[in-house]
Amino acid sequence: MSAHASPRRVAPTPLVVAVLSLCGTIVALQQTLVVPLLPEFPGLLHTTTEDASWLVTATLLTSAVATPIVSRLADMTGKRLMMIVCLVVMIAGSVVGALGTSLGAVVTGRALQGFAAALIPVGISIMRDELPRERVGSAVALMSATLGIGAAIGLPLSGFISEHADWHALFWVAAGMGALMLVAVPLVIPESSVRTRGRFDVGGAILLSAALTSLLLAISKGGHWGWTSERTLVLFVAAAVLLAVWLPVELRVARPLVDVRTSARPAVLLTNLASVLLGFAMFGNMLTTTQLLQMPKATGYGFGLSVIDAGLGMLPAGLSMVLLAPVSAAITRRFGAKTTLITGALIMAGAYVGRVFLLDQLWQVIVGAALVSMGTAVSYAAMPTLIMRAVPITETASANGLNTLLRAIGTSTASATVAAVLTGTVMRLGPVTVPALDAFKQIFWLAAIAGLAAAAVALALPRSRAAAPAPSVAPGTAEAVAPAPEAPVHDEVKGPGREHEIVVRGVVHAESGRPIRGAVVSVLRIDGEPVDWSRVDSTGAYQVALPGPGRYLVVTAADGWSPRSDVLDLGEGTNHQHLVLTERLSLTGLVRGADGCAEGALVTLTRPSGESVACTRANAEGRYALPLPGAGRYVLTVVDATQRRAGSTLVTVTGHSETVDVDLPAPTRVLA
Incomplete structure (x- = not known):
């Protein structure tokens, strides 16, 4: 059976990249717009300093929960659709915050703004679907770099707005930016038909959301509550228990929220581990540099800059990330994404070591922060590429969503660590205490260690010679009784970069008709170049995305079965046979x-x-x-x-x- 999509109007590639990258910039702006006013919000909203911190915590929690859920829904229901949904929710949150006069209303608005975080992984997966293959690497690098430029612009912009207008204007500006993107996305971004079929994993989503909320709440609030307080410990234990329950649930679900088996593949697991470490190192740079520049000169090491000037001091760091985007893409094309990730992590580590010893002059601090950002740009550009090369094409959004989530855990841990170090290593300055210089040096050393650890993890990554590696067979293959297999379905996809891309679906089963769980279907071109792969679900169903109709080599393997290979003509309305494994080992x-x-x-x-x-x-x-x-x-x-x-x-x-x-x-x- 074949279903052909109607022809779509194709936007120029630079315009698609520009719109998606601007969406990424908006995500970073959401994180920084309220930061300069945090010390003033207790007075503005008539609340305590601890309660005012919920303006940051609420965004963190909703972004962590929304990212894997929205990313999975994007794979299932449409990527452009979910980008529009995220923008609508973000705009609604911005309007609520702009109209709010109480802490509850503004926190609600900030929580809704957190949905914008899912724009990054969904946007990256759209680039894979819609751009020419040779443009994906540089586009992903630019999308990753927008995190830096958005954060760098957000600090001086929010400072400028707060000095010349009411604080509500911060939320109106965010709403206006979101509205512009809400118009641009439907006009420019086509809807991809590369989708995952099946039912959404509601149980997995609830368990993972509860686990993430418990974990990130403990990390972000542990400094206020005390790391050994009952609330903090209960939350950490609850997170561990919920994750322990969630893992076996995901292994049993036909279409899980997170494919645990695929996430356990070395290329995915190690990249995600590196992302946690690099998220820690990246966020430490932004948090410490702005504070260091604003420290009073009386400390002996501070520069006494205003909020706006300190934000302007971060501009070179943000701009360097954009300038390094094509360089990181070139490194990936020439040497591979693994080398790019290692290079970026080592640059970050080296820059932090230099920052420990070069703190006397203003230019040294600005250059040091820029060097760290350069390493961030190079390493961040490599991670989505590594992820997309190691997962099925129909799972790119959810896989990138998990990677983004783990980076957020790294940044949250960095925030808690920086706060603990800066409040634990202090000096007296008149009647008040301020962080000592050694506190900043300790953070730099910790970030350097995180960068070196990320490089060590990246060294263990397997090398990939092509964009879609043939995976190994998952252990624990077993047969299960299920309804009779359906005929494979072919859905043709049109796009500027993938003009004839198709999705092929079917079932792997034994001669008896029973589906074979744990089987892996790998598709290669006739010359041996890997194209895509799929691990079957609990019903034996698989789906692979192909660059177009043609003749392909299909290899089917499962533990306990003799593998099978077929040369099949796929995509021209051909109703090919089910993949049948006949010899049980x-x-x-x-x-x-x-x-x-x-x-x-x-x-x-x-x-x-x-x-x-x-x-x-x-x-x-x-x-x-x-x-x-x-x-x-x-x-x-x-x-x-x-x-x-x-x-x-x-x-x-x-x-x-x-x-x-x-x-x-x-x-x-x-x-x-």
């Missing part, structure tokens, strides 16, 4: 005793660590057969209870059917 053998075959002997397979894997009994001829487990070492044990005989042997499984015969020892003599 097994571990077989003969159980013998001194008196012949051991009929009915119990045969068990265990891991060397003691876990039971499978068991069966020998037939009348003494033969046994067990489903072949995943590759590894096992202990095969045979027990003949009637004759008090038992024997074990070590078995190494390599992915092929194995034959292992076992000779039982003589019967054990029982002493009277």
Whole structure:
């Protein structure tokens, strides 16, 4: 069955990149617009300093919760649609904040603004769908760099607005920017038809949202409440328990909110781990530099700049991120995204070490911050590329959403760490205490360590020679009863960069019709270049995105089954057959005793660590057969209870059917 999308009006590539990048800039502005006024909000809203901090915490929490949910919905219902939804919610939040006069109203507005955070991962996935292949790298690098330029512009802009207008104008400016993008996105950005089918994982979304809220609330409020207070500890424990419940739920759901198995692949797992560390290092730069520039000259190290001047001092750092975007894309094209990530992390680490010793002059502080931002630009541009090369094309938005979420955890941890260090290492300045110079140096050392750790993690990343690597088979393959498979569906996609892209869907099953869980379908061009891959869900369904109709090599593999390869013509309305695995791999053998075959002997397979894997009994001829487990070492044990005989042997499984015969020892003599 084939469904063809109607032709769409195609916007020029530079215009698409510009609109998406401006959306990214708006995200960064949401994080910084209220920062200069935080010390004044307790008086403006008649509240305490601790309660006023909810103006930042509320945005952090909603962005963390919204990012994975919106990203998943973007893969399922349409990426442009979810960008429009996020912009509408952000504009609504800005209007609520602009009209609000109480803490509750303004916090509600800030919470709604947090939905804008999902614009980054969704926008990056749109770039993959809509741009020519050779333009994706530079566009993603620019999109990542907008985080820096938005933060750099936000500080002086908010300071200027607060000095020349009422503080409500900050929210009106945010609403106006959002309204412009709400007009531009439907006009410029086409709706991609590369989508994931299935039902939204409501249970997984609720559990993950509760876990993230508990974790980030503990991190962001632990400094106020006390890191050993009951509230903080209860939240950390609740986050751990909820995540422990969420993981097995995601493994059982047909279309999970987060594909845990794919997220556990080295390329994805290590990139996400590096993103947490780099998020820590990046945010430490912004938090410390602005405070350092505003510290009074009487401290002996401060420069006494105003909010506007300190924000202007961060402009070179933000601009450097934009200037480095094409450089990071060039490094990725020439040497690969792994090298780009390592290079950026090392630049950040080196720049922070330099900042420890170069703090005497204003230009040294500004240049040091700019060098850190350069490293941030290079490393941040590499992470979405690494993620998109390691996940199925139909999962790019949700995978980038998870990566963005983990970066947010890194930035939240940096915020808490910076606050703890700056309030813990202080000096007296008249009647007040202010952070000592050593406090800033300690933060720089911590950020340098985070950068070095990110580089070390990146070194362990596997190298990828092409954009869509063929994945390994997931362990734990098993069969499950499900409805009869449906015929594959082909959905043609039109776009400026992917003119004839199609999505092919089908089911992997055994000859009996039972779907094979845990199977992986890899699609390659006839010349061997990887195209896309898909891990089947619990019903055996798969889907892959192809660059256009044509002849492809389709490789299907699953633990415990002999792999299958087919050369198929896909996309021209062809109704190709289901992918059927016919040969079940097994571990077989003969159980013998001194008196012949051991009929009915119990045969068990265990891991060397003691876990039971499978068991069966020998037939009348003494033969046994067990489903072949995943590759590894096992202990095969045979027990003949009637004759008090038992024997074990070590078995190494390599992915092929194995034959292992076992000779039982003589019967054990029982002493009277």
